[in-house]
Every structure is written in structure tokens, then in C-alpha cells.
Amino acid sequence: MTSSKHHAEDKFVALASIAAELNSVMAVAWGVSLAAKNAKVISAQSGDKGLGFQPITEFIDEIAQQAMQGVQDINNEALHLTKIAVAEQRSVDAFRRFDSVRNKNDKARYIGSMSIAMQRVEQHMLESTQAMKKSLRNLNALLESMDECMLSARAIASVSRIVTSNAQEYRDKLALVADDLDKATVFIKEKLSDSYQHLKNVDMRSSR
Amino acid sequence: MKATKLFDQGHQWIMFGRDPDKPQGIIDTNQYMVLAGNRALLMDPGGIEVFAPMLGAILHHAKVEQITDLFASHQDPDIISSLGLWDQALPHAKLHAPWIWEGFLRHFGMNNIQYAPIPDEGSRVSIGPVDLEFIPAHYLHASGNFHVYDPKAKILMSGDVGAALESTESPLFVDGFEEHIPKMKMFHQRWMPSNRAKNDWIKRVRQLDIEYMAPQHGRIFKGDDVKRFLDWFEQLDVGVAIQAEK
Ligand SMILES: [Fe+2]
Ligand SMILES: [Fe+2]
Numbered sequence: 001m002t003s004s005k006h007h008a009e010d011k012f013v014a015l016a017s018i019a020a021e022l023n024s025v026m027a028v029a030w031g032v033s034l035a036a037k038n039a040k041v042i043s044a045q046s047g048d049k050g051l052g053f054q055p056i057t058e059f060i061d062e063i064a065q066q067a068m069q070g071v072q073d074i075n076n077e078a079l080h081l082t083k084i085a086v087a088e089q090r091s092v093d094a095f096r097r098f099d100s101v102r103n104k105n106d107k108a109r110y111i112g113s114m115s116i117a118m119q120r121v122e123q124h125m126l127e128s129t130q131a132m133k134k135s136l137r138n139l140n141a142l143l144e145s146m147d148e149c150m151l152s153a154r155a156i157a158s159v160s161r162i163v164t165s166n167a168q169e170y171r172d173k174l175a176l177v178a179d180d181l182d183k184a185t186v187f188i189k190e191k192l193s194d195s196y197q198h199l200k201n202v203d204m205r206s207s208r
Numbered sequence: 209m210k211a212t213k214l215f216d217q218g219h220q221w222i223m224f225g226r227d228p229d230k231p232q233g234i235i236d237t238n239q240y241m242v243l244a245g246n247r248a249l250l251m252d253p254g255g256i257e258v259f260a261p262m263l264g265a266i267l268h269h270a271k272v273e274q275i276t277d278l279f280a281s282h283q284d285p286d287i288i289s290s291l292g293l294w295d296q297a298l299p300h301a302k303l304h305a306p307w308i309w310e311g312f313l314r315h316f317g318m319n320n321i322q323y324a325p326i327p328d329e330g331s332r333v334s335i336g337p338v339d340l341e342f343i344p345a346h347y348l349h350a351s352g353n354f355h356v357y358d359p360k361a362k363i364l365m366s367g368d369v370g371a372a373l374e375s376t377e378s379p380l381f382v383d384g385f386e387e388h389i390p391k392m393k394m395f396h397q398r399w400m401p402s403n404r405a406k407n408d409w410i411k412r413v414r415q416l417d418i419e420y421m422a423p424q425h426g427r428i429f430k431g432d433d434v435k436r437f438l439d440w441f442e443q444l445d446v447g448v449a450i451q452a453e454k
Contacts, residue, residue: 098297105265
């Protein structure tokens with residue numbers, strides 16, 4: 001996505017983009033899980049010769065499930081962060097307008113009565129900024145664990161290629177699963193790297 | 209933003225408007241405040257862009273914590289899109305507004321202020337020692353719509369009824385009714401949808417003793433000009449966009 005390179009990206013657009021990038025990951029991970037389940041059936045049909053594949057196909061399925069769960073968690077956190085960001089935006093906007101009232105009306109008889117409202121809004125602003133920072137850290141950690149998940153996926157793809165090459169009859173079909181997994185990993189890693197870019201934009205623009 | 213006292217006998221009516229610093233492209237609005245003892249009611253407090261100049265102008269007359277009540281005649285952005293900001297400035301205030309708009313007005317962001325729904329037949333509110341009436345003005349122009357009447361000050365805050373589209377330099381009061389007609393004719397023909405609703409409102413308002421009729425845009429009608437307005441409005445055919453299609 002080119003928008004991730006656009007530095008003026010709004011933080012709300014950035015957050016929505018993370019959710020959008022990762023939604024496509026969901027479909028890919030689902031495809032891998034399906035292929036792994038198929039491979040499991042094939043290896044079961046192959047009797048003794050297929051025994052070696054079963055743990056691998058199980059692993060692949062597990063990785064796919066983890067990726068789907070990861071996407072779910074990231075989406076939830078991004079939604080949570082969006083809500084906090086909206087609240088923060090509102091307090092920042094209110095503070096800015098209250099501040100302009102204070103600056104432009106210093107001669108007003110009751111200008112002092114603004115201070116309680118200003119303190120309250122400032123407090124909200126600080127609280128939501130803190131909450132945003134925390135949520136940003138969580139989101140970052142979730143993306144990192146997806147990254148690790150993809151590292152294991154690549155390792156499993158290479159291992160499964162070695163195993164499949166020793167079993168001629170099912171070689172083609174199982175090699176396809178390994179290819180699928182490889183392609184999915186590359187795709188997901190790309191989406192993750194885009195997401196990191198978007199996240200940076202959220203971080204940059206979260207400060208008032 | 210300019211502030212003008214319309215009434216000052218025991219309690220006050222203050223009109224805010226004619227802001228020379230108003231951003232271009234937004235319709236000029238009049239905001240009103242009733243100040244009674246240690247309480248104040250803001251009527252049609254205005255849009256987001258009006259919030260800061262409006263609050264700044266209020267602080268020459270009242271403390272923030274004195275503003276205990278807000279009123280929105282209807283749901284339009286020029287009336288009350290500042291709600292999300294008032295909500296943060298006045299978390300303990302009440303908003304009096306037509307019951308039908310509650311779910312809509314909450315879209316402006318209302319986490320603290322209490323919504324006090326006005327029933328279709330209207331109601332009353334006391335601001336300290338002052339009793340005010342919410343007079344039904346449905347379909348003028350919004351499908352749930354009220355005006356505020358103060359029997360003691362003899363002022364009717366009439367929302368969009370009586371509105372005129374004018375510059376921020378125009379005078380506060382109508383000074384020649386005939387010359388004023390062209391400034392308000394199109395507005396009433398186009399924004400007011402129903403002759404039936406219009407006549408129903410005129411009948412109700414003719415029974416009130418009104419010294420000032422104070423609309424949300426344009427100039428205030430004083431004394432005999434109130435009656436002149438009612439007569440003019442009565443003969444005016446409204447809801448013209450439909451006829452234009454024929
Ligand atoms: Fe309106
Ligand atoms: Fe209006």
C-alpha cells in the first residue's frame with residue numbers, strides 16, 4: 001500500500017488501514033489451514049508411509065490457526081485504540097478551544113471560572129494519551145508475535161519439503177501445501193511490514 | 209462576538225451574535241442567554257465554530273458553573289453542533305430539547321450532560337426564580353421544534369421562525385418591516401415546509417403577549433413588528449420546493 005509511505009496519514013486512517021491489511025491475512029491463513037487439513041487426510045490415507053507427515057501437517061494447521069487468532073487480536077486492539085484516539089482527539093480539541101477562550105478574553109470578568117473545566121479536560125487528555133501509549137505498545141507486541149509466528153511457518157515449510165521429497169507417491173500434493181505455506185508467509189510478512197508503517201504514523205501523530 | 213442586553217429587570221436576557229471574526233462560509237447565528245440569580249440558560253448555543261467566541265462572550269456576564277441549562281430548538285448543526293464541547297465544559301448541565309431528537313443529538317458527543325426531553329405538547333422550566341415556557345413549533349422547520357417564551361420579559365425566542373439571511377454588520381432590530389421582507393421571504397418559503405404547521409403556530413403565538421420576537425438568524429422584531437411579522441407569515445405560502453417541481 002502506498003498510503004503507508006504517506007507521512008501525513010491521519011491516525012484514524014492508519015488504524016483502519018492496519019485492520020484492512022490484516023483482514024486479507026485472515027483469508028490467506030484460512031486457505032493454509034484448509035490445505036493442511038487436506039494434507040492430513042492424504043497422509044492418513046497413505047498408511048505407514050504417511051506417518052511422518054502427520055505431525056508436520058498438524059503443525060501447519062496450528063500455525064494457520066495462530067495466525068487467524070493473531071489477526072483477531074490485532075483487530076480488537078486496533079479498534080480499542082481507535083476509540084481511545086477519538087476520545088483523545090475530542091479532549092485535545094476541547095482543550096485547544098478552551099485555551100483560545102482564555103487567551104482572547106483575559107479581561108472577561110469571570111474568566112477565572114474556566115480553570116476547573118480546563119483542568120478537567122487537561123486531565124482527560126493526559127489519561128487518554130497514557131491509554132493510547134499503552135494500547136500502541138500492545139499492538140506492537142501483537143504484530144511482533146505474528147512476525148515470530150511467520151518465522152516458525154517458514155521453518156516448517158522447509159522441513160516439510162525435505163520430508164515430502166522422500167515419499168514419491170504423495171510428493172506433489174504435499175509439496176503444494178508447503179508452497180502454499182511459503183507463499184502465505186511471504187504475503188503475511190508483507191502485510192505485517194505495511195502494518196508497522198501504519199502504526200508508526202499513529203504513533204507520530206498521537207502527540208498533539 | 210457582540211453581546212446585547214434585551215431585558216434587565218430582576219433577570220436578564222442577553223443576545224450574542226454579529227461576530228466580526230466569524231469564519232467565512234458559515235451562516236451567522238444569534239445565541240441567547242437568560243441569566244437569573246446564580247443560574248443561566250443558553251438557547252440555541254450554536255455550532256462548533258461559534259463555541260469559543262460564544263463562551264468568551266458569556267464569561268463577561270456569567271461564570272462557567274452558572275450555566276446549568278442548555279436549550280436546542282431543534283437538531284440542526286448551526287443550533288447545537290457545539291454540544292460535544294459544552295459537554296466537556298459543563299458536565300453537570302441539562303439539555304432541554306425535543307424528545308424526538310435525543311438519539312440524533314447524541315451523535316454530537318454527549319457523555320456528561322443530561323438530556324431533558326421536551327414532550328410534543330411543550331413544557332416549562334424554571335431557571336432560578338424565572339419560569340419559561342417551551343412553545344411547540346413543530347415542522348417550523350424541524351419535525352420536532354420548540355420556541356422559548358418568557359411571560360415576564362415578554363420575549364419569544366423563535367428559533368428559525370423570523371430568520372433573515374444577513375451580514376454580520378446588520379442592525380440588531382428590524383427598523384422598517386417592509387424593507388426587511390426581502391431578507392426573510394426566501395428563507396421562510398424554502399425552509400418552512402408546512403402551511404398547516406405555520407397557521408397552527410401563528411394561532412398559538414397570537415395568544416402570547418410579546419414585546420420581542422428573537423430569531424436565531426437576522427434581526428429581532430420589536431413591538432408592532434411582531435404583529436406585522438405574524439400577519440405577513442400568515443399570508444405567505446411555504447414549502448415552495450414542491451411547487452417548483454410542477
Ligand atoms: Fe434550522
Ligand atoms: Fe438556523
